[in-house]
Amino acid sequence: MNDTIFALSSAPGRAGVAVIRVSGGAAADALRALTGIASPSPRVATRGRLVRPDDGEMLDDGLVLWFPAPRSFTGEDVVEFQIHGGNAVVSAVLESLSRLPGLTMAEPGEFTRRAFLAGKLDLTEAEGLIDLIDSETEAQRRQALRQSKGALGRLYGEWRERLLRVLAHFEATIDFPDEELPESVENSVKQGMLGIIEELSDHLDDNRRGERLRDGVQIAILGAPNVGKSSLLNLFSRREAAIVSSQAGTTRDVIEVHLDLGGYPVLLADTAGIRVTADSVEAEGVLRARARADEADLKLFVCDAADAEEALKSGFVDGDTIVVLNKTDLLPVGVGGFGQTKSPALAVCAVSVQDGDGIEALLDAVGSAVQARFGQSGGPVITRTRHRAAVESCRDALVRAVSADLPELSAEDVRLAMRFLGRITGTVDVEDLLDVIFRDFCIGK
Ligand SMILES: Nc1nc2c(ncn2[C@@H]2O[C@H](COP(=O)(O)OP(=O)(O)OP(=O)(O)O)[C@@H](O)[C@H]2O)c(=O)[nH]1
Ligand SMILES: [Mg+2]
Numbered sequence: 001m002n003d004t005i006f007a008l009s010s011a012p013g014r015a016g017v018a019v020i021r022v023s024g025g026a027a028a029d030a031l032r033a034l035t036g037i038a039s040p041s042p043r044v045a046t047r048g049r050l051v052r053p054d055d056g057e058m059l060d061d062g063l064v065l066w067f068p069a070p071r072s073f074t075g076e077d078v079v080e081f082q083i084h085g086g087n088a089v090v091s092a093v094l095e096s097l098s099r100l101p102g103l104t105m106a107e108p109g110e111f112t113r114r115a116f117l118a119g120k121l122d123l124t125e126a127e128g129l130i131d132l133i134d135s136e137t138e139a140q141r142r143q144a145l146r147q148s149k150g151a152l153g154r155l156y157g158e159w160r161e162r163l164l165r166v167l168a169h170f171e172a173t174i175d176f177p178d179e180e181l182p183e184s185v186e187n188s189v190k191q192g193m194l195g196i197i198e199e200l201s202d203h204l205d206d207n208r209r210g211e212r213l214r215d216g217v218q219i220a221i222l223g224a225p226n227v228g229k230s231s232l233l234n235l236f237s238r239r240e241a242a243i244v245s246s247q248a249g250t251t252r253d254v255i256e257v258h259l260d261l262g263g264y265p266v267l268l269a270d271t272a273g274i275r276v277t278a279d280s281v282e283a284e285g286v287l288r289a290r291a292r293a294d295e296a297d298l299k300l301f302v303c304d305a306a307d308a309e310e311a312l313k314s315g316f317v318d319g320d321t322i323v324v325l326n327k328t329d330l331l332p333v334g335v336g337g338f339g340q341t342k343s344p345a346l347a348v349c350a351v352s353v354q355d356g357d358g359i360e361a362l363l364d365a366v367g368s369a370v371q372a373r374f375g376q377s378g379g380p381v382i383t384r385t386r387h388r389a390a391v392e393s394c395r396d397a398l399v400r401a402v403s404a405d406l407p408e409l410s411a412e413d414v415r416l417a418m419r420f421l422g423r424i425t426g427t428v429d430v431e432d433l434l435d436v437i438f439r440d441f442c443i444g445k
Pocket of ligand 1: 249
């Protein structure tokens with residue numbers, strides 16, 4: 001039998017209330033040893049005085065919750081102690097639990113791992129749960145909740161079901177080679193496979209929306225020296241994250257700030273002003289700025305509003321770029337902008353970072369660009385490289401299956417395709433994956 005595990009499930013540190021969770025066959029014994037409560041009502045809060053089993057010293061006065069197997073998060077007997085969230089209180093209770101026979105401290109993610117092994121959730125749901133705990137913005141929370149509720153798992157499950165029917169067809173052809181199947185059946189099986197291949201391709205071709213939402217959308221601020229890039233970063237992040245000065249060439253390193261932009265996580269990077277320079281440190285900064293521009297999902301190209309044409313000459317402005325014409329406060333009224341020249345930019349915003357003019361419109365433009373690229377619409381999206389690789393392998397196997405000459409070969413590739421989908425959700429053997437997946441969890445989850 002598994003050991004019974006225990007851990008602090010709430011965040012460590014001083015707090016009003018702390019939750020300690022115990023899961024496994026000895027959970028009821030642990031409850032009795034600490035509180036004297038022998039037959040608690042399931043799933044309701046019961047008041048309990050916690051004592052140290054060794055000497056009867058009272059440790060705290062709290063609540064206990066009893067979830068008998070199998071109706072618990074892990075599928076095992078689970079006890080939750082809600083106690084006062086003081087460091088000494090928590091340590092004393094953990095210490096007492098550790099002295100009980102059969103109880104060991106839980107590894108990170110071990111509760112969820114047991115829930116997976118008990119069939120309470122599939123791997124995509126478990127991963128959704130990690131993301132939910134890690135989520136910092138609204139859009140991340142929504143995506144994670146959806147995945148933790150099984151939306152992605154269901155999608156892969158449906159494809160697997162359909163492939164199972166395709167496989168059954170090939171196996172029938174192998175088992176009864178003399179039975180001539182009507183051509184219409186052959187055709188509909190082939191059409192079915194082509195349909196799945198197309199759906200897999202659509203699923204893969206999602207501009208990595210889901211992954212980006214987990215990792216954060218990368219936005220780079222670029223432009224010539226002294227145009228106000230660092231000032232813009234400071235304005236967006238509402239703090240003096242980067243040094244601003246009237247000297248050209250102030251910023252050298254890439255300076256990053258995390259922002260929540262209308263619910264989307266954004267990693268905004270300020271970079272060195274791009275110019276030819278003899279200063280080797282600044283030149284390195286320029287190299288880094290260019291590298292950042294290449295990696296960015298979205299670019300903000302800042303230039304002086306008095307010299308707007310500079311943006312077009314820079315070679316940086318493309319369909320993923322918002323041009324920011326800064327320092328409009330210095331312009332005589334009615335002057336500036338791109339004149340008659342047509343710009344390939346996503347948007348052009350005239351602003352004064354100093355006065356705050358036009359900043360609302362710029363934020364709107366950035367917000368809608370992020371929303372358009374990474375917003376959720378339609379079905380559940382891929383959120384991890386692990387899923388992407390498996391879906392790609394699944395599609396490759398199906399493409400081979402469609403073009404194979406022998407039903408034996410097609411059947412083998414369909415079986416393989418199903419295995420790849422099964423590895424995403426964990427319906428086939430995934431022992432090798434579990435350590436990697438649950439390592440990302442915190443202790444107590
Ligand atoms: N008048 C005016 N001055 C501004 C505005 N925005 C920034 N500045 C000034 O322009 C100068 C350069 O600003 P920075 O933000 O350091 O410019 P930068 O593009 O980061 O410059 P480098 O790091 O050298 O590439 C500073 O003196 C700012 O105060 C603006 O909207 N209007
Ligand atoms: Mg700067």
